[in-house]
Amino acid sequence: MTAKSMLRQFVPPVVWSLASRAKRGARTPPPREDAQVKSLRDAIPGWLNAGNVRAFDRCIAAMPEGAVIEIGCYAGLSANAILHFLQKHGRRAALFSADPWVIEGPAEPAGSGLGEAEWLGRRRAYIRDTYERATRLHSAARLPHHFEVSSDAFFADWRAGAVRTDFFGREARLGGPIAFAYIDGDHSRDQVWKDFTHVDRHLAKGGFVLFDDSGFHPLDGAAQSAARAAAMPAYRIVAKAPHYCLQKTG
Template identity: 40%
Template sequence: MKLIEDSFLPWLRFANAGMLERGNVWCIDHAVKHMPESLPMIEIGSFCGLSTNAIRHFCRINGRDNALFCADKWIFEGAEDGGPVGSSTISHEQYRDFVMESFRRNVAFFSGDLPPHPVLAFSDEFFELWRSGIEVVDVLGATVRLGGPIGFAYVDGSHQPDQCRRDFANVHEFLAPGGFALFDDSSRQAPFGLYPFMLEIAARDDYELVAENPNFLFRKTR
């Protein structure tokens, strides 16, 4: 596995809740360093902002100020019934509000110099907005215009195979040649069943496999 030793990341992990595969760190740094200049980045799934802040950290050390758009509605699997969280007295609505506020506070503290643009939308909804090229008010209160080619997509939303296929199709539509797509939880050991689809992408003649680390990082070639 390709790894990066970075003295900041352990401190970020101590304070910022979330899941970030160690191999993804190398992939994020590689994509940020080598993606087409000036193009925006998209993160699908943000939770409490750990990967958002990691992306911004590598933008900072690689001298990149590319816009970063995050797509998340902060509605979690298993929360559809609206009841309490497990056997607690906390409702799923309260849990969602807490996670969203954690995201806001984490990105304000760790990425205040390079604030992202989180859009309150599931990934399919986000790409419809992106396709339309409209202006939206993001979760942090900034008015931003969506649309155009992208340089890097970090796909970490729903890990259902059908949704992953739709996410790839949407990313592919806007990913510029030379741009990168990283799929979280896509390794052959992951329990979500994304690995066969990763092999399909690797077999395409318009993508090259950059790393299986253990998740899959691809570069669009044309």
């Protein structure tokens, strides 16, 4: 008789079955990441949360007609993931984005001899170039309409229906309904709220908004603004995995 079968004689069947089920659950591996997103992660620097990737997939599949907006692109990891899901779900929506590449830190490496200003300037150029190269490589067939401006300036243009030349040198008219917005720019409470209120003005009924870094600590700026948005009667929480993903219902 094995130790396991001996033990089983003394454990009530209900407890045994619950314990086995919990053990099986603990062994269930997390869902495998989309292969294309994995290859983007291997090539582009960034901090893209796996829960956000699942939210992109879900929101882009279910969103109404309208544009997709990204505030804060850094080196293009999330932008290229969003473009991948637009392709995967056969959605024709264009991605519009804003990032003036306000790059802070990390500190100049010891002994670089560049000086703080030169180091930051070179680092900014590196991130900006990486965004361009990554996007031209991974999303050549559907480049986003990116604008190298702050989100405030971007939304002013959106509201005005302005025609502007984008980062890739193409003319585009901004404005119209938004179907999905990913807010990942300046993470301060006030700016995240401002970005949300701008999105809210144009978000179509049934549209989605995802707040990056809103699910780590309730006192974080993004968390406070996302929770405030989630409390609005026109919104419901679709997921908090861990970050807030909301749908506009009214």
